[in-house]
Amino acid sequence: MKKLAIFDFDGTLFDSICDVVICFNKALTDHNLPTLTREEYIPCLGGNIDEIISLVLGENCTPQNLEAVKETYLEYYNASKKELTLPFPNSYEVLKKLQDKNILLAINSNRLNYSLNEFVQRHFSDIDFVAIEGHDYPHPSKPHPYGVNKIMDMANVKADDAVYIGDSITDIKTAQNAGIDCILVTWGYGNENDYENEYVSYVIDDICDLLSLFEEN
Template sequence: MKKLCIFDFDGTLFDSLTDVAKCFNKSFEILGFEQLDLDFYIKSLGGNIYEITSLILKDKNTHENIELVKNTYEEIYSNDLKENTRLFNGMLEVLEQLQEENIILAINSNRSYDSISYFINKYAPDIDFIDIQGPVPTKASKPDPYGVNTIIKKANVTKEETLYIGDSATDIQTAKNAGIDCILVTWGYGVGDVYEDEYPVAIVNDKDELLKSIKNS
């Protein structure tokens, strides 16, 4: 079994799509842009907020518009109650069991560190993550392996002892770029032919399959 498990946040640990989409649509309504449905947001998630905003704006993705939407969204999201964002069913149990077995836990996401910490403190306060890597302004974000490599160095383990758990093509590419194994979960925001990718060591449908695959890794 691996010594270090690095989890993606959105779509893997937490179901956050509804609140993200709601706050983006509020931003678009205020700014006079078209509002979009959940399916469009699923296809757009994975990058950092600049990349997501650019994809959502499509042919209107000028620098000025991206900054305007980003700033408006961040203000709305920070003040929103985010009542729909919570751990996926069974994921707290997964984290608790791995922690009991002395597996090192970490998070690598394109969501900000402060936002991740807020939800972890609220829903998983007893889980001890060795590191949480969000986007760093001076470094490339996922699928760049900077965050993963930083976590591996801090955990003092090898890449062969590390496993990445995610839900999207971005997560698979992150693991590839870092040179580590990955497991893909199906309850998140994966789209297209992501489940046909041959890189993941396992594709799992529930918490029990996930725990079994981690233990067999």
């Protein structure tokens, strides 16, 4: 059985896109730039905030636009109550059961650390994560394995005893770059190509399926 479960955040533990869309579209409107639909935002997700904004802006991406939109977006997002950002159903219950099985739990995301900690404290305050690693400038973001390697060092766990659980190609590449197994979930922001990636050990449609997988491994 694996000793360490490292979870992606957006699209894996939390359904976060609605608040992101609202705040991004406000920022884009403020700078007279085209807004996007929810479906158009989904392929832009997965990277760090600069990478996301670059994809959102598309042909309008200039260094000036990127910095302006990022500053305005973060102002809107940080001031927002973010009431639409919620854990996916049963995620808390599964984390609690894994914790009761003495599985070490961690989060690795391209969100900034303060944002991760805000939601963890709000919804998962009694889950004892061994580490919560967001994108820590100037260190590299996912899919670089920096965050995963740091988590494994903190947990004193080897790669063979860890598994990465995510929803998209970014998570697959992160796991692959770190040399650990990958479980992909289908309720997030991935697509069929991701689910068919040969590096993925398991694809699950229900987070409760993790419990049986940790019994089998």
